[in-house]
Amino acid sequence: MSVLDTGVILAYFLLLIVVGILGAKKAKTAEDYALAGRNLGLFIYLGCLSAVILGGASTIGTAKLGYQFGLSGMWFVFMIGLGITLLGLFFIRQIYGANVTTISELLGRRYNQEARLISAIVAAIYTLMVSVTQVIGMGSIIHAVLGWPMTTSMLVGGGIVLFYTILGGMWSVTMTDIIQFLVMTIGIFFIMLPMSLSRVGGWEALSQQLSASHFDFTSIGWSSIFQYFLLYTLGMIVSQDIWQRVFTARTTKIARGGAVYAGVYSIAYALALSIIGMCAVIVFPTISDPQNVFASMSLAILPHGLLGLILASVCSALMSTASGTLLASSTLISHDILKQYWLKNMSDQHVVRLSRIITLVVGVIAIIFAIWIQDVLVALDVAYAILSGAIFVPVILGFFWKKATAKAGLYSMVISSLVVFAGLALEGLSSTKPIMYGIVASIVSMILFSYWRPASHLQPDHQVVIEEWEDEQKVL
Template identity: 80%
Template structure:
């Protein structure tokens, strides 16, 4: 990079910091800090939702998969988009009317406070791990471009996100996400994709120079495609960082429509990044680490100035998801654990301060984990395996099966979490089997415990479901 590219990137970081400071002025209450006052319109909501789901793994990981498998690399982000669309079509009416802050709070109403506690812990681990992937992604880009060590790169990138997230919570995240959504859309669809194709001679050249397997939608194998479905489609439906964005929408229609549009946007994003990775096969046929294909393509094909813009677009994708998941994890810990069990009588102002302190703590832990793991897709697989295997079944059955009881919900999450973690330890972090073990155990345990131990909260849980439906 030359001085122009560096200047573009630094100016972008400065804009984000200023936006974070402006957001801090609007974060006066706990609801402002966690949910931006539940007052976002369609475009802002769509931009924020798209920005949070398409992060470092989506950008760097899909380009990597496109390099390795061709157009089939799209399935990774396609399944994320499918999960968001399913959430919009079938679940927004259920969750929007509950007027809660976290997924754990809703589970606590449906089952009991023990279920709220354990689900908050599991969901906080998931959101923490997603934050880790974004810090790794930022480190990868900064390392490849500026030549800094990975450790320093991750400290700088993660530190900027942590700064503006602590300042204004969801309002800062919302303001920066809109900027990031615009920059990443322009950078990927209107700069990187057309210039990558132009550099290799167009789509016709790809057809002639790449093997036929790179144009086979299933070349990565049905096992991998099914794994992405289990991890990301199911995971999106019960993801706290996504739910927290849903709660920011002004109306149920905005919540539903924005989720569907974000799903469609994700599919287009998946195809674009896969094609960029395919172009990388021609430009760098013997790349040792495909995870660097996007950064290396940027350095190879872009003129100065545009290179800075593309790097800003990638950082946009990374930072928006990192800020959203950091806030989600800190909200779960402060709202569902600390406030419920130790700090019950704190004022609204004190809770905002607590939320900022927890965001700082979670951010520090995320940066430490990122320095330790340093692999985007492995970290993301662990995060979604825990979420899909342990939380998905209790949430869905809690909505649609009235017989599900408090003990059943609690023990289902505990048992399936243990099974998933044990399976990952035994079979490896990239194995699909632990997720299926967790889902299977979760279904069996929630059904068995519901029949063996009918709970006195059954009527209350059913009434909660009916009240939500009537409210909508």
């Protein structure tokens, strides 16, 4: 790293802080702070949505998988792109017009307030764990390029994101995300990818130097591909940080189109990072930690100045997801837990203040967890296992199965959450089995409790809730 590269990265950090301060001036109400006033156009919405789904694990993790498995390493982010595309095609219509702030609020309407509370807790844990992955990623990049201790690197990176997120909420996140989307697009597609291929002599030379398994799209194994589908495709559909971005769109058409375009962008991003990882096999035949592949490639092939820009682009991907998930977690806690049960009569100004305090607390916890775990993909697996295993089935059946009852939705979330946590404890944090256990437990619970206490035997007020939900879905 030269003084020029370090200067570029530090200047970029300073720019984000300044933009975050400017965004704070626009966050006047609770809706401004949580949803940027529900007023984003297509380009800004697309940039924000792409930035939040493609974070540190997507960038660092896909380059790592590309190094280890070749083109097959793209399945990780491919499934993220597939999930966001399916969300846009099949679910935006149901969720956008509901005029809610969180996924838990929608589940509260469909089932009951207890279901809202449980889902808020589960989704808040998920978003917290995704924030942890981004802090780990920022720490690994800063550690690799500046030589700072890993703990110090995570404190600096996480602290910057926490600062501008606290100030302006979704407005600050939106403004910084547009910058980050542009920087990461230019950095990955127009600089890092072509220069990586150039370093190894082009695509033809790469194909001659690597084994055939590196060009096999299934070399990572069908079990891993299925695991990514369970974790990320299903997780994207019921992810609070994604829904919160959907609610910022000005219209349903923008929300739907932007989600599909973001899914396509994600798949292209996955392919580009996998190829960069494959090039690293030629440049670094042996590397001590594959998680450092992207940073090592940047240091090896880029001239000064561009190196700083590329590393800033990686930090962009990390910071955008970190800020979005921090905000999502704090919104769930403040909007669906504290305000609903203890602080019911708060003014709008006090809600904004409370959201800032909760964002600070969540951010500090995320940094502490990041220092403890220090593995991007393990932390991300835990996050999506919790989300997909406990929330996916009640959300989907709530939309499409009229017989699903309030008690069934509640018990399903409680039982499947316990099953997922127990599975993670018994099988290990990186095991695929806990999420499958959770989904099976959730489906069985939904069916059993729905037929055991069918809608016709519900209390009158619960029957009214379901009828109102069905009428609302017909209108939407």
